[in-house]
Amino acid sequence: MKEDVYYRILLVNNQKDDIVSLRHVISSNFPVSIDAALSQKEAMVLIDYHAYDLIFIKIYNHDESGIKLIEYIQASFLNSSVPTILITSNEFKLSSLPDGVNQETVDFIPLPIQQNELLRVLRLYFKTIKREQQYKVRLQEEQKVKHAMEVELAKSQENFKNIVDKSTAAILIVDNDGIIQFSNQAGELLFMREQDGLVGHQFGNIFGFEERTEMDIIRSNGEVGVGEVATINTEWKGKPAKLILINDITKHKRLQENLMEAMKRALDSDRLKTAFLANMSHEIRTPLNGVIGFSQLLDSSDLDQERKHFYVKSIISCGNYLLDIINDIIDIAQIESDQLVISKSKFDLVAMVNEIYEIYKINDKVVSKNLEITLEYPKVNTMVIHSDPFRVRQIILNLLSNAVKFTESGKVSFGFEWRGNNIQFFVKDTGRGIPQSEFDNVFNRFQQLEAPKNALNEGNGLGLSISRSLVHLLDGTIWLESEVGVGTTFYFTLPAIHNDVGPMPEEQHSKVSKVKASFKNKKILVVEDEENNFYFIQAVIRDFDTIIYWAKDGEEAVDIAMKEDIDLILMDMKLPLKSGYDAVKEIRTKKPQIPIIAQTAYAMSNDKDKVMAAGCNDYIAKPINVNELMDKMNTFLN
């Protein structure tokens, strides 16, 4: 919509005719809107309410009211700077206006009014007014632009303020005296100084950080973190300062460090495993060479009894040693892969420790070193506990073996006592002792193996590691006390609730009793697919005038069992074609009363359960212990 440009004029004249003629002249030449006032009073009202572009006043000489009107106009709100043209007589002079009147906006036209003169004056004034109006419009537009820019600037500042406030990176301004002049919230958080803030604190003058670098930062609780720092030169309140940005990378760094450590440990572990394998292979080869070597020597025909006896003893000794190593390795493998199964049952602890005592009393090393062996336990005849007897025995034997090994002279004592809800075992020696710094390493199998082999650490070094794992699997704890030059005591506990300790169960795991061999004419069926194993058993029981039947597989076994009147079956459970289990089941259906002893390759506890569940009466572990076999055969044949 185009606004009409027009000028607003006020005519103040007490002559109505004058007003009419003036109105006519002006409006026919210019776009105007004219108000008229016949008296001062009228004029004042109009001046109060309208803003004019031009005011004409008819004024008489020495006319005080006219002057007053001019003053009124200049004091008004709407018209204070409006050009005021006085229509007056010739004698009028601007200088006659009082001092208070601003002469800048006052002009005059003398009477009588010349029309041309009037028009000229009007034209001049309107041009000026137009220019002023245009100027005002431009000014307004400039104001708008300025305002828009201010708004944008304010918004931009708000954005930056938010960025600084919400930034997760610490943002600080430090002046050249090292004093912190500004910090954002993240900064206070980084140094853990939200309470007092950081402003005013001394940071220090910062050097050499123009590029990104890492710096250790210290929090208010003494914690040390790592920051990624960038510094930029800037100004703060007119003085040079440094803008510092810090990213807290403590977690990153720690993660990195942990990763490096884990890698190192993995590599170490790898290296140790290789050492373990190399060592183990040596451990196995040595006794094996012994067995093969001495066996070859035995084959010679011209040997005296003493020599033969010596070779045989050596072979047995090497064989047993080999067996120990292999058992240990299997134990370790099972423990590592969480496959070791604990099989708990009730057994007499008193009987067990006594048995172990008897064994050790006559142990070679004990005898040769003249060691005193003692056994201590609470004054009871029996103590039945619920645990895994095989493993408990293994642990005690392990610890005793070590004690005897490392004690050159003096005493080895062992036993147990009640400590609250636990049974606490001990094995004490007067050996060379272990320094405190080695306590943690003592149970590590790998540690021992890296040391060079010498008399001081003979043996495969796996015993303690296995013992510890077993103790833990039995819900116990194991530890040691030692003093170099005095001796060492190993302790381990087993949880045993008093209620578990009850009367001796029916079956006894008693000491190995003498064999009353009376197998004469008994019919024994040996089911075994491997020749060597069969020949061994045959050799063992041949002297007793038994009648031996040999089945090489399950089918044969069932056949013979059905046809003959068998007194005892020795069944190898791992057979070709029909398995031992199937054979046993089948035999049981027709002949339930034949005693069957299962042969298992390794006395794993689940094997035991399996063979008993299949219908066997007992089991014996391979390699077969002669005495044990005799014992069991005695049980079933007599």
Next chain:
Amino acid sequence: MKPEVELRLYIIEKSASYFDTVSKLYILLDTELDNHYKLDVIDILKNPELTVEEGILASPTLVRVKPLPSKRIVGRILAKNLIDELELKESE
């Protein structure tokens, strides 16, 4: 003769740059100040309370304890001429 210059270095002993920083600092101080200085090296990890109390915010921080007023520089303290920076020598 009592040294007029007293300095305190707050640093983490087990950091990689510890040895380098401390030894170079001693060399610089010995060269420039002869024997007229006292330097205390404080391990931040072993003295956390003191470190926090002094308002030390980063490692390493070298503090000029004497002459007063106290001044501080942080970071690669050997990167510039710290003798001038900390105004350790009296100007002739």
